[in-house]
Amino acid sequence: MNILVTGGAGFIGSNFLNRFVPRFPEHKFINFDALTYAANLMNLAKVADRPNYAFEKGDIADFDRVKEIFEKYDPELVVHFAAESHVDRSIVGPAAFIRTNITGTFNLLEACRHFWGKKEGRLFHHVSTDEVYGSLGATGFFTEKTAYAPSSPYSASKAASDHLVRAYGRTYDLPVLITNCSNNYGPYQFPEKLIPLMIINALEGKPLPVYGRGENVRDWLYVDDHCDAIWTVINKGRLGETYNIGGNNEWRNIDLVHKICEVLAEETGTEPGEYKRLITFVKDRPGHDLRYAIDSTKLKRELGWQPQETFESGIRKTIRWYLENQSWVESVKSGDYRNWLAKNYDQRMIG
Ligand code: NAD
Ligand code: TYD
Numbered sequence: 001m002n003i004l005v006t007g008g009a010g011f012i013g014s015n016f017l018n019r020f021v022p023r024f025p026e027h028k029f030i031n032f033d034a035l036t037y038a039a040n041l042m043n044l045a046k047v048a049d050r051p052n053y054a055f056e057k058g059d060i061a062d063f064d065r066v067k068e069i070f071e072k073y074d075p076e077l078v079v080h081f082a083a084e085s086h087v088d089r090s091i092v093g094p095a096a097f098i099r100t101n102i103t104g105t106f107n108l109l110e111a112c113r114h115f116w117g118k119k120e121g122r123l124f125h126h127v128s129t130d131e132v133y134g135s136l137g138a139t140g141f142f143t144e145k146t147a148y149a150p151s152s153p154y155s156a157s158k159a160a161s162d163h164l165v166r167a168y169g170r171t172y173d174l175p176v177l178i179t180n181c182s183n184n185y186g187p188y189q190f191p192e193k194l195i196p197l198m199i200i201n202a203l204e205g206k207p208l209p210v211y212g213r214g215e216n217v218r219d220w221l222y223v224d225d226h227c228d229a230i231w232t233v234i235n236k237g238r239l240g241e242t243y244n245i246g247g248n249n250e251w252r253n254i255d256l257v258h259k260i261c262e263v264l265a266e267e268t269g270t271e272p273g274e275y276k277r278l279i280t281f282v283k284d285r286p287g288h289d290l291r292y293a294i295d296s297t298k299l300k301r302e303l304g305w306q307p308q309e310t311f312e313s314g315i316r317k318t319i320r321w322y323l324e325n326q327s328w329v330e331s332v333k334s335g336d337y338r339n340w341l342a343k344n345y346d347q348r349m350i351g
Contacts, residue, residue: 002030003028038086042327089340091286129180130294131292135290135291136290136292166242176239177234178241185222189223198257208280214255217292219292221307
């Protein structure tokens with residue numbers, strides 16, 4: 001089977017390819033990625049030379065390029081990871097989010113509709129986020145029936161893409177599946193996101209910027225557990241359905257930053273206080289969702305998925321990965337990354 005993986009050079013997509021390309025030599029995996037700032041081909045060093053892996057540079061918002069890829073490979077399965085994925089960037093500059101997340105998803109759906117017609121055995125799997133549901137208060141969980149109420153340009157663009165996928169399923173009988181997952185962590189995550197940003201800043205003795213009072217809550221899932229959930233849904237999910245994926249692992253941001261400092265101190269043989277003294281409360285994110293928490297009962301009951309990684313082992317593995325992969329860390333600290341840090345944090349520190 002030819003499997004088109006969009007955004008396979010980003011954080012989750014590259015973990016997905018590293019996990020499944022070696023396991024399924026009978027499938028060909030085509031990684032279709034625009035190589036934005038968030039991508040890194042170093043992530044794919046372990047699979048790059050495998051005969052069942054191919055890389056194609058290209059933009060999903062460019063329909064002609066999407067068509068070329070469908071003509072060349074005739075994929076039976078599309079696993080759609082490609083997206084602009086960072087909430088703070090969507091606040092600073094939403095246009096790229098509309099283009100990639102909405103127009104890009106639309107182009108892929110159009111290609112599937114035209115190239116697949118009524119052919120059997122095809123599937124479009126859309127990788128989405130729990131952020132489409134908006135914010136929870138102190139209690140409760142998101143289920144698949146929770147109404148969409150996105151807060152940021154990022155989550156609004158993902159919500160729009162989810163709606164398009166569902167509409168193509170209903171209107172054109174396109175075989176589609178959607179998963180909505182909570183916050184991921186693990187190797188290869190770009191250090192604009194909370195966990196790698198804190199690890200890298202702490203190691204450099206830089207401030208650890210916690211938005212507001214650090215009371216916002218996120219549910220964290222190890223990236224391999226997310227990839228296994230996607231694979232389970234692709235193989236066993238009921239067509240047209242949505243499955244929520246979560247870790248049952250809620251942390252207040254401030255507690256999580258303390259935890260990172262403690263594990264980092266153990267791993268580097270220093271005192272946690274050396275890192276904790278760097279914690280700096282900064283101006284909050286506009287429209288900052290208070291709490292995300294996922295009810296994944298449907299996925300567990302119907303398809304038998306369970307997360308394998310505990311947070312204790314997952315966070316330690318992740319911290320070790322960043323300590324042991326300094327060349328990767330250096331490669332992402334480009335001029336572009338420094339510009340982002342200045343753009344996002346300079347005014348927050350003053351505010
Ligand atoms: P990422 O930002 O690390 O990677 C995104 C990848 O998409 C990059 O390789 C980038 O080059 C590529 N890309 C961006 N625009 C493109 C375009 N126009 N054409 C082709 N490729 C393009 O993102 P991630 O964290 O790996 O997230 C992957 C998917 O999972 C996204 O759809 C995101 O919404 C979803 N998701 C992420 C999380 C999370 O915690 N990171 C949680 C739930 C869902
Ligand atoms: P993030 O990793 O950006 O994921 P998301 O916004 O998609 O949940 O942020 C996770 C939480 O951490 C969120 O509540 C915002 C907060 N945060 C900080 O406090 N400081 C930071 O520098 C960043 C990037 C995030």
